[in-house]
Amino acid sequence: MRAAVEAAKADVCALHAYLPAAELVAWTSGNVSARVPGADLMVIKPSGLEYADLTPASMVVCDLYGNRVEGDYAPSSDTGSHAYVYRHRPDVNGVVHTHSPYATSWAARAEAIPCCLTAIADEFGGDIPVGPFALIGDEAIGEGIVETLEGSNSPAVLMRNHGVFTIGASARAAVKAAVMVEDAARTVHLARLLGPVTRLDDADIASLHDRYTNVYGQKGAK
């Protein structure tokens, strides 16, 4: 139990380095959390600390209602919403939130990103959907995330006038989805500026997503 908590703190701390490296965040505007395996606990970023100052010891351990159970700092403002996702999605073990600029620009217009690239079919299995507007600080955003991603292949949701949330079977997978949603948002933005784009056929999307989910990477290695 202690080992699982400490491992999650180290993992969540290290994964935050991807956010500025991939230019997904400004100042302190994004956070990563992970479920602690085998416990009703999660680990999340402390609120308002700069990424360069994070250490495993500064991570905050909360229960799945967002109450702090360990740590010196107040947890992220988004803790209640992360917690809501973990309570309602037992398959989810990692959640990431950013205001990455291209993805957030789609969220500002409340426009889904159309599945017009093989890379979107691969990672998102269809269009990247828009979730509702909600105020920050309680669980309302979490409800919007869970409702929007219900029955979707997408690990990412564009929260209206706000930013991006991604989920994953691990915190690393959620970070990857946060990187990929910004990349997709940017490329489709650029394409659309000079003309229309064509969505892929549903059969091609299904085929690409299936291969990516089941063959890509080292899953298919013998």
Add this chain to the structure above:
Amino acid sequence: MRAAVEAAKADVCALHAYLPAAELVAWTSGNVSARVPGADLMVIKPSGLEYADLTPASMVVCDLYGNRVEGDYAPSSDTGSHAYVYRHRPDVNGVVHTHSPYATSWAARAEAIPCCLTAIADEFGGDIPVGPFALIGDEAIGEGIVETLEGSNSPAVLMRNHGVFTIGASARAAVKAAVMVEDAARTVHLARLLGPVTRLDDADIASLHDRYTNVYGQKGAK
């Protein structure tokens, strides 16, 4: 007194590193200043020196009329305007100036950035306003800053055909505002390129700004 001056010189020198890191400046086109606590003095960047060459010893100490009182270099061309802000806004202890590209593009059109994202409501508490055009070198820009931000929640002002000035209760807070105004300017720019954006309701803006000001970060930590 000596200790406060030296601390301010070290602080202002170190904070300049954020400007190129966040891609807010080209060559030497931005500066940070801080009020020296308990004195009618400010510390500011020397004019025209490259960021990589700055040291605490190269910082310039001026009175609040922009006259150099200590230092080997001529102070920034914007010193008179920083000084004007300190004289007229006793709550302000840091001022930052940049020509960050997205924010300056709004300034070039003399167009305020609408409060259409939660991150803008959080940090700026409303639209980010436009200030008047003024020549560089005396206090005219300072007058425009003070006048425009009078009664505004925003710590940032887009100076017409020029660039951005931000203020803060500390120099660090002003640097943060400079980073956040560029991020907001960029995201709203991107959104607007492909369609209209909706401003948040005033009640939501007030609620978000209040929470961010009073709860976000470690203020709420017990």
Add this chain to the structure above:
Amino acid sequence: MRAAVEAAKADVCALHAYLPAAELVAWTSGNVSARVPGADLMVIKPSGLEYADLTPASMVVCDLYGNRVEGDYAPSSDTGSHAYVYRHRPDVNGVVHTHSPYATSWAARAEAIPCCLTAIADEFGGDIPVGPFALIGDEAIGEGIVETLEGSNSPAVLMRNHGVFTIGASARAAVKAAVMVEDAARTVHLARLLGPVTRLDDADIASLHDRYTNVYGQKGAK
């Protein structure tokens, strides 16, 4: 033979560092391969590994039908298509695939990049062409690459709704083409956003491409 394989593994591993450095890839979304001189073999990136984790030992050796003959990892999903290119283009010794954002935005619109800059004439000798849409995982993409580049001066092809493939007399040359196609795609994108661009005359394109191919660099050094 062993020495040639080991040299190719070291070379292909090292060349992958250019992809994130030039911001051509997100997460693991690009790959480099090289033909092993004097053998019907190629070396390619393992599937799904992050760039920072690549070592020469993790590179995968395949035959020119994409079958793994050496290595601990499953090869890139694109291996079959790289292999197809090597079988059909004996002059090609390196292949690179990316989803670099500006180039991919042209691919998403299925629009060739017009040869309106001297740098495009130099490196590509004409317009940068669009290839067909094809699913990932077998040789279909390779067929599209070979067919599209038949008789073209361009070492790059924009694969519809997918991304970019480049070829070269060496893997380094293919990497260079991948860097240059993104640069060209970006500059022409920016130009076109604010007005039309004029294609260069065919005679000027031919003259520039000839000089670049035969004189530029250290070829002309005495």
Add this chain to the structure above:
Amino acid sequence: MRAAVEAAKADVCALHAYLPAAELVAWTSGNVSARVPGADLMVIKPSGLEYADLTPASMVVCDLYGNRVEGDYAPSSDTGSHAYVYRHRPDVNGVVHTHSPYATSWAARAEAIPCCLTAIADEFGGDIPVGPFALIGDEAIGEGIVETLEGSNSPAVLMRNHGVFTIGASARAAVKAAVMVEDAARTVHLARLLGPVTRLDDADIASLHDRYTNVYGQKGAK
């Protein structure tokens, strides 16, 4: 004489580091040269070498007709044009060439950058002009540079369908102008995408340029 040549080689080599750092170049697509004080000689980048591989010893010394007089490598393809500038502009001691993307996008449309920002008035003293199209490899580009900048305050010229050349009283000043022209091109591009911009009054431009030329930096330091 030897000392002046060696100093110029070290200086030109070091200044090349600014080009990739400011994202002005892709692969090897830009070069810096400097006049050797007190001699009819110039130092320039070798053709086609990557920036990370440059050393003072690899720099090429040429006469002012572009003939190599010292060095192991063939000089840049643009040597004849740099040389032409030095012969016809005795006040110029440094020349820089890049294909920086925003500036080159204006060059692709053959559109001058209007002086609508104080930073443009400061550095360029007016609009940034467009020069003619010319083939690469002889002096034709140099002629276009000299002719276009005749009587202009601008140290930068946008060469049609090609890229940017900047000049300066030192190679460092020419590098600065190359950084600033890209910054100006980007900001005005962004502004123009969402609406028209207003050019500054000629009197304001003259006043800003005069102050920047005569007071900015450490010139005014006592």
